[in-house]
Amino acid sequence: MNERISLADMQSGQKGRIVQIDGGGGMTRRLDALGLRVGKKIQKVSKQLMRGPVIVSHGNARVAVGFGMTQRIWMEIE
C-alpha cells in the first residue's frame, strides 16, 4: 500500500496521484476545470508561510491552490 496524505502535508518536490477530494460539487468542479481531479498525477512545486497557497504542476501547467483546499485533497505518494 502506498502512503496516503493530504496535499497540504506533502513535501515540496514530491509527486503523487490525487485519490480523493473531500469537497462539495462546487469545489470539485472548480478543481476539475483547472485539471485537478481524482486520478490525476501532479507534483507539489512550493508551499508558503502562514498557511498560504500550494503550487502544483501537471504537464506545463502550474496552479496555485488555497491552503484550505489542499487539506481536502488526498494524495497517494509514488
Place this chain on the structure above:
Amino acid sequence: MDGDRIIVKKILLMGNPNNGKSVVFNRLTGADVIISNYPGTTVDFTQGKMRIDEEDMMVMDVPGTYSLDAGDKAERVAVKMLKDGDIVVNVVDATNLEKSLNLTVQLLKKKTPMIIALNFWDETKHKGIAIDFQKLEEILGVPCIPICAVTGEGIKKLTERLKEAKISKFSYEDKEKWHVIGDIIGQVQKLSHRHHTFMERLGDISTIPLFGIPLALVILFFTFKIIRFIGEGLIGYVFEPVFEKLWSPLLLKFSAVLGSDGLIHDVLIGKLIEGKIDYGQSFGLLTTGLFVPIGAVLPYVFAFYIILSVLEDCGYLPRLAVLVDGLMHRLGIHGLAIIPMMLGLGCNVPGILSTRILATRRERFIAATLLSIAVPCAALQAMVVGLMGKHMVFGLSVVYGTLFVVWVVLGILMDRLVSGTSPEIFIEIPPYRRPYLTDLLKKIWIRMKWFIKEAIPFVLLGVFIVNILYTLGIIQFVGKYTAPVVSGIFGLPKEAIGALLVGFLRKDVAVGMLAPLALNLKQLIIASVVLTMYFPCIATFSILIKELGFVDMLKASAIMIASALIVGGMLNLIL
C-alpha cells in the same frame, strides 16, 4: 423597415483566461485592448469591428473561462453571450491542450459554428510539443489553425478560414469527458523529452518563500529606484527646463499684455511671485494648471506604468499574489487582490475596475474600500514627492508605513465585520514570458493617453475652481467653521480646508494647494495621509458607485471619513 436591417455577424473570442484572446482581438479589429500575462486581464467584454470580404462583422473579446459548468460569474456571462453569437473562435493554448480542450469540447456541444485557433504555437517548439493540427481538425470536425498571436503569424489564415466555421458533430458523454480528452491528446500530440529551461526554473523558485520573498523585496526596491530615476530625470532634464526656459518667458510676455493684473490675468496666469512665475504657487490655468499634470505628475505616472507593464507582461504578478496570499487572507481577500492594488497605485479607477477578478461581493467590497482608502494614486504621490523635497525618503516612509498599517488594520476589521464569503485563492500561474516590446510600448501608450485625457481637464477645472473659491472668499469662510477639525484634530493651518475641498476633484491639485501654506514636515505627512484617505476623487467616486452600488458606496465613504479622522488625529499626537 425590416428588409433594410443589416444583419451583422457576431464573432465571439472564447477560451481560457490568459490564452491570448485579447491579442487576437487587437489583431482582428485593430483595437487597443490591454494585454497582460495573468488570468483575468479582461474583466468586461469588449467589442470591435472587422471587415472580411466586404462584410462587416462584430468581434467580441469575452472574459476567459475554464469551463462552462463551474457556475461562476464569468462563466454565466460567457454562456449567455454564446446564445447570440454566430461564430465562436475558440482560442486554445497549444502548450496546454488538456486544460484548453476541456472548454473546447464543451463549446462544441453548444452547436454554434466554431473554429479553433491554436495559439502559442511559437512556445510549443521549445517546450518539446508537436501537435498534428490537421488530425485535430479531423477529430473535432472544425477548422484548427495554428497561430502566434503576438507576432501575427497565422492570423491571416484564421480570417480566411473564418467562413469555414461549422457546427461539429463531435459528441461525448459528460462523465467520459476527461477520457475523451485524453484520447484526443494521445492521437494528436507528441512530447519530446527535454530539460526545464532557466525561465521555467526561475518561475518555480520565485514562489518558494526562501527565495521568493527576498526577490519580491529586491523588485520592490528597484521599482522605487527606477521610478525615482526616470521621474526625477524627466523632470530635471526635460520638463522643468521646458517650463522654466521656454514657457515662462512666453507667459511673462502674455502677463504684461494682460496688464499684470485683473481677473482674467489671475485666472490664466495667477499671481506672480516677486515678478516671476512660480509653478507651485501662481495657481493660474496656464501656469500651475499645466505644470501639475504635465511637469510634475506625468513623468512619474510614465515611470510607474513602465515598471507596472513590465511586471504584468513577464508574469510576475500572479507569483506575487501567491506570496502575499497568507497575509491578504487575513484581510478577507486573497492574494490575487494584489493586482487591483498595484493598478491602483497608478490610478484608483482601473484598480477598482479590476477588483472584478475577485469572485464574491464581499471580497470586491473589501478590496475596493481598502484600495480607495489606503492606496495613493501616482498623481498624488508625485506631488507629495515634489513637496517633501529633501525630506522625501523619511517623509514618504512614514506616509507609506502609515497607509500600510491602515490597510492591514482596516482589512482585519472588515474581515470580521463584513458579511458574506471569501473563497480561497485558486489560480493558474502562467509561465514567465519575455515581454514583446511593441505590445509593451502600446500598453504604456494606451495608459498615458488615458491619463492625459482624464487628468488635464480635471486639473484645469480644479485650478479654476480654486481661483473661484479664493476670489469669492469661500475657502476663508469655510475655513473658519472647519478649523476645529483641520487645525484642532489634524494640526494643519485652517486654509488647508481648501485642499480637502479640491481633493474631491483631483488629489494632485489638492496637494499642490498645500505648497503656499509652508507646512512643516509633520504637517506635510499628516496632510498627505489625510488627503489619500478621507475621500476618493470624483473619478474614483463614480466608479465606486458603479461597481459597489449606492448603498455600499455610502458604507465605504463612512469608513473613509471615520478612519481619516482617527488616523490623522493620531499622527498629530504621535509625530
